[in-house]
Each structure stands twice: as C-alpha cells, then as structure tokens.
Amino acid sequence: MSTEPATSAEQPWPVRTVARKIGDWIHRLGEVWVEGQVTQINARPGTQTAFLTLRDPAADVSMSVTCPIWLVRELETPLREGDRVVVHAKPTYFFGRGTLSLRADRIRAVGIGELLARIERLRKLLAAEGLFAAERKRPIPFLPQGIGLITGRASAAERDVLANAQARWPHVLFKVINTAVQGPQAVPQILRALSTLDKDPEVDVIVLARGGGSVEDLLPFSDEALCRAVAAAGTPIVSAIGHEPDTPLLDHVADLRCSTPTDASKRIVPDVREESARVRQMRDRGRRALHGWVDRETRLLSQLRSRPSLADPLGPVQRRLEDVELHRERGRRAMLGLLAKDQAEVAGARGKLTALGPAATMARGYAVAQFTDSAGNLQVLRSVSQIRDGAQLRVRVADGAVHAVAESVEATNGTNTNEKTTEGDRP
CATH class of the missing domain: 2.40.50.140 (Nucleic acid-binding proteins)
Known part of the structure; x- marks a missing residue:
C-alpha cells in the first residue's frame, strides 16, 4: 500500500x-x-x-x-x-x-527460416480451427453486381485485373481501394479496406491482388489478423497473390485461390464472347429440338389423317348403317315368319277346338241341358238321376239358351212317361 x-x-x-x-x-x-x-x-x-x-x-x-x-x-x-x-x-x-x-x-x-517456421505453425493452427475447410468456402457469383479490388496503387496487378476483366465483360463495375501491399502499413490498410468493401451492399465479391515478390514482401498476406478477417467476412474473397509458386496463408483461407491477378480476372467474371457463343449454341439446339418436335408431330398427324377412320370418317358409319339395315330386315323377316307360324298354329288349334267344341255340335242341332245343384251352381245334365220332377233346367242351343221345367223323367230302358215342359224366355 x-x-x-x-x-x-x-x-x-x-x-x-x-x-x-x-x-x-x-x-x-x-x-x-x-x-x-x-x-x-x-x-x-x-x-x-x-x-x-x-x-x-x-x-x-x-x-x-x-x-x-x-x-x-x-x-x-x-x-x-x-x-x-x-x-x-x-x-x-x-x-x-x-x-x-x-x-x-x-x-x-x-531470419527467413524463422519466418517460414512461424508461418507453418500458424498454418497448422488455422487448419485445426477449420479456417481452411472446403465446406466453409462460399461460391463466387456467376456475374457479380460489383467487384471490390484491394491492391497497390498503379500496380501491375491492378492493371491486369481491370484490363482483363473489362475485356471479358465490358460492363463490369469495380470499386478499387489502393493500399500498401508490403511493409508495416500493409496489414492495417488492407484490414480497413476489407471492412469497407465487406459492408458495401453493392459489392458481391472482393479481390485481394498483388504481384510476385520475396517471402518478406508477401508476409502481410500470411498475417494471422488478416487471415481471420478474411474468414469472418460475409462477402466471398478471392486471393490473387504473387505467382503460381507463391502460397501465402491467405490463399488457403480465401473462398477462391487464383494463381495470378490475371487468372483472378478470368475467374470472377464470365467472357461475354464465350457466353454469347454459348447462348447461340443453346438457341440453335433449342431451335433444332423444336423443329424436330414439330416435324415429329406433323408426321404423326399425317399418319393419323391417312388412316381410314379419318380419311373417310362417314364410310364406316355408312357401312355400319347398311349392316344395321340388313340385320333389321333379317330380324323383321324372322319375326314375320315366326308370327305366321304361330298364327297358323293358332288357326289350326282354333279349328280343332271348333271341331271338337260343343258349339259345332250344337250347330248341327244338338243342345246342352244344365241344372242348378244344391250350391246354386249350374251343372251339365249328364244323367236323369241328377234331377227330379219339377227341376229347373237351362237348355243351351247354338244361338242361345232356353229355360225349362222337368215334368217327368224317362229312363233309357223304354219306360214311357208323359213329359210336359214349359218354355221360358230366352236370355
């Protein structure tokens, strides 16, 4: 204290x-x-x-x-x-x-050896944390709305990226921030530029570009703070540092690694000539496919139209109509023949009934006598034993009936008995 x-x-x-x-x-x-x-x-x-x-x-x-x-x-x-x-x-x-x-x-x-050893230790640390993992890398837009470029002022890398990108797609929009790309001021300036471009809603991809150099010159792009800032950025990052053999840690952390700034310009924007040729090719393929489909459908329609059912649509109907008329006529004749046969059979049966019936017999002068039984029903009189004297009779003839009263009964054994009958009104 x-x-x-x-x-x-x-x-x-x-x-x-x-x-x-x-x-x-x-x-x-x-x-x-x-x-x-x-x-x-x-x-x-x-x-x-x-x-x-x-x-x-x-x-x-x-x-x-x-x-x-x-x-x-x-x-x-x-x-x-x-x-x-x-x-x-x-x-x-x-x-x-x-x-x-x-x-x-x-x-x-x-020394260089110590620097390389430190970079290797940092490489293993970042890899263990997953900053190099392929699944965390974001895809580069096919045609970015705006491209942020961080590079040295009036450098060859800046000219290569701008010239090649504009030659491939003339309407590409760049937002360039010039920073130091080597020396003690490189990392702070690059971090500020990266933060500015990452917050810009019109920037869809950010390119960090630098030409070749010695190991000491490229040390800022293996800086831990810069690598973590690139990994945390919300905008896809493209690394275009040095030449093909140069591999700073930024190449592993970035979403896309390009061997040179010229290669970066080819990877971030499409070639308008190639895309135009691809569009023409796809259009030609579409045209050929459409023509082939139309030709195929036309042949199909021609085949359908050449079929008899479509070439003469009323012919089959007419032939079916003739068949229907023929079958109807056959049916009518068969029905008339059947009716004629049945009528003949009915007429024959009627003739037999007429010949065998009581009417024909009565027409020859015979009569049928009937009496009323105890139940009140008319019965045909077949024997004299069925009635008594005074019995009420009904005598049927060919054209009507006669009511009579039996006064006496005469058997067929020859006994004579006086008979008296009372003739009644005809019905």
Missing part, C-alpha cells in the same frame, strides 16, 4: 510528481525482449543515437526505440523498413517530455 496521501482538488499533485511516479513504475519493469516490424529508421551520420519505430504486425500499435547507431550499422544485413526484428531493451521514461521509449542494447533480425 502506498503511504502517499491521496490527491484531491484542494491538494493536487504537480506535473513533475506525476511524471516522476510514472517513471518510477516504468523503470521497475526491467529489461524485455520485444519482437516487431521496423516501420521507420532514423540513423543520421554524425549522430550517436539511432531512432527506430517498432510496430506490432498484428495490431496497430507502435513504440519508439533508441539505440546506439553502431548497433544498427554492425548488423550483418542492413536494416530496412518492413524487417522483422527482436530487440532486447529496457523501457525508458523521459521525464522532461513525458514520453516512453525502449532503450535497446541488442538487435536481432528474424
């Missing part, structure tokens, strides 16, 4: 006190090893001190570094802006100006 009294508006600390306390705390940090990228070198002849600006490659943070000028000049490889270095330094607070810097006593350049 500090024994210093707390400050207040009535008892403030002077600036020198605050500066001294800050300096005390900073001086307690001791010496540290710091890695960064050199963004500025100021080593003027005749001076004893060199001034460097050291920047964090993954963040927009930088610090000033001072060192003896001989320390810079004695390096095996001359120190240049953009180089990666490891500095052994002690944080120093300048009391008079109130500034913080690092006082270096050793400087080591990070």
Whole structure:
C-alpha cells in the first residue's frame, strides 16, 4: 500500500510528481525482449543515437526505440523498413517530455527460416480451427453486381485485373481501394479496406491482388489478423497473390485461390464472347429440338389423317348403317315368319277346338241341358238321376239358351212317361 496521501482538488499533485511516479513504475519493469516490424529508421551520420519505430504486425500499435547507431550499422544485413526484428531493451521514461521509449542494447533480425517456421505453425493452427475447410468456402457469383479490388496503387496487378476483366465483360463495375501491399502499413490498410468493401451492399465479391515478390514482401498476406478477417467476412474473397509458386496463408483461407491477378480476372467474371457463343449454341439446339418436335408431330398427324377412320370418317358409319339395315330386315323377316307360324298354329288349334267344341255340335242341332245343384251352381245334365220332377233346367242351343221345367223323367230302358215342359224366355 502506498503511504502517499491521496490527491484531491484542494491538494493536487504537480506535473513533475506525476511524471516522476510514472517513471518510477516504468523503470521497475526491467529489461524485455520485444519482437516487431521496423516501420521507420532514423540513423543520421554524425549522430550517436539511432531512432527506430517498432510496430506490432498484428495490431496497430507502435513504440519508439533508441539505440546506439553502431548497433544498427554492425548488423550483418542492413536494416530496412518492413524487417522483422527482436530487440532486447529496457523501457525508458523521459521525464522532461513525458514520453516512453525502449532503450535497446541488442538487435536481432528474424531470419527467413524463422519466418517460414512461424508461418507453418500458424498454418497448422488455422487448419485445426477449420479456417481452411472446403465446406466453409462460399461460391463466387456467376456475374457479380460489383467487384471490390484491394491492391497497390498503379500496380501491375491492378492493371491486369481491370484490363482483363473489362475485356471479358465490358460492363463490369469495380470499386478499387489502393493500399500498401508490403511493409508495416500493409496489414492495417488492407484490414480497413476489407471492412469497407465487406459492408458495401453493392459489392458481391472482393479481390485481394498483388504481384510476385520475396517471402518478406508477401508476409502481410500470411498475417494471422488478416487471415481471420478474411474468414469472418460475409462477402466471398478471392486471393490473387504473387505467382503460381507463391502460397501465402491467405490463399488457403480465401473462398477462391487464383494463381495470378490475371487468372483472378478470368475467374470472377464470365467472357461475354464465350457466353454469347454459348447462348447461340443453346438457341440453335433449342431451335433444332423444336423443329424436330414439330416435324415429329406433323408426321404423326399425317399418319393419323391417312388412316381410314379419318380419311373417310362417314364410310364406316355408312357401312355400319347398311349392316344395321340388313340385320333389321333379317330380324323383321324372322319375326314375320315366326308370327305366321304361330298364327297358323293358332288357326289350326282354333279349328280343332271348333271341331271338337260343343258349339259345332250344337250347330248341327244338338243342345246342352244344365241344372242348378244344391250350391246354386249350374251343372251339365249328364244323367236323369241328377234331377227330379219339377227341376229347373237351362237348355243351351247354338244361338242361345232356353229355360225349362222337368215334368217327368224317362229312363233309357223304354219306360214311357208323359213329359210336359214349359218354355221360358230366352236370355
């Protein structure tokens, strides 16, 4: 716990006190090893001190570094802006100006082997996280509404992409943002440009293009922050960095990897000549298919029309009508023959009935006598024993009937009995 009294508006600390306390705390940090990228070198002849600006490659943070000028000049490889270095330094607070810097006593350049080893470790890390997986890559639109291009100012990559894309599709719309493509300022500028284009609703695909270069020149495109920003972008990203052998980590994270900027222009927009030829080809194929279908249907209709049922549609009806008339006439004759036969049979039966019936017999002078039985029904008189004297009789003759009364009964044995009948009215 500090024994210093707390400050207040009535008892403030002077600036020198605050500066001294800050300096005390900073001086307690001791010496540290710091890695960064050199963004500025100021080593003027005749001076004893060199001034460097050291920047964090993954963040927009930088610090000033001072060192003896001989320390810079004695390096095996001359120190240049953009180089990666490891500095052994002690944080120093300048009391008079109130500034913080690092006082270096050793400087080591990070070699190519170390850089490649770090890139390989980062490659394995990103691959393990799934940033290289094919299933997360988004398809590139067939004909983008707008194309964002991030590249160096007036660079050959910019000319290649614009010229080849416009030659393939003259109406293509580009939104170009020029940034540094190597050195310490490359990653922050590319990140800002990427964020701007990703938020633009008129941009359907973003191209990061750069020409070839050394491993150190292409280091920004293997930066972890840039790779993660590309993976998190909502717009499809096309990587067109360097030449065919160059494969920075951005190529694995991007949705489409192109070997060169020229190849990128061929992959992001279609060729109007090829598409026009394809349209003409498809139109010709459609025309031939339609003509073939029409010809086939025409032949089918001709075949249908040439069939007898369609060539002479009333002929079969007429023939069927004649058949119907023939069968109807046959049916009529058969029916008349059957009726004539039946009529003949009926006439014969009638003749037999007439000949055998009582009417014919009565027509020859015979009569049929009937009497009323006990139930009141008329019965044919067949024997004299069926009636008694005084019985009421009905005598039927050929043309009518006579009512009579039996006065006496005479048997056929020859006994004579006086008979007297009373003749009644004919019905």
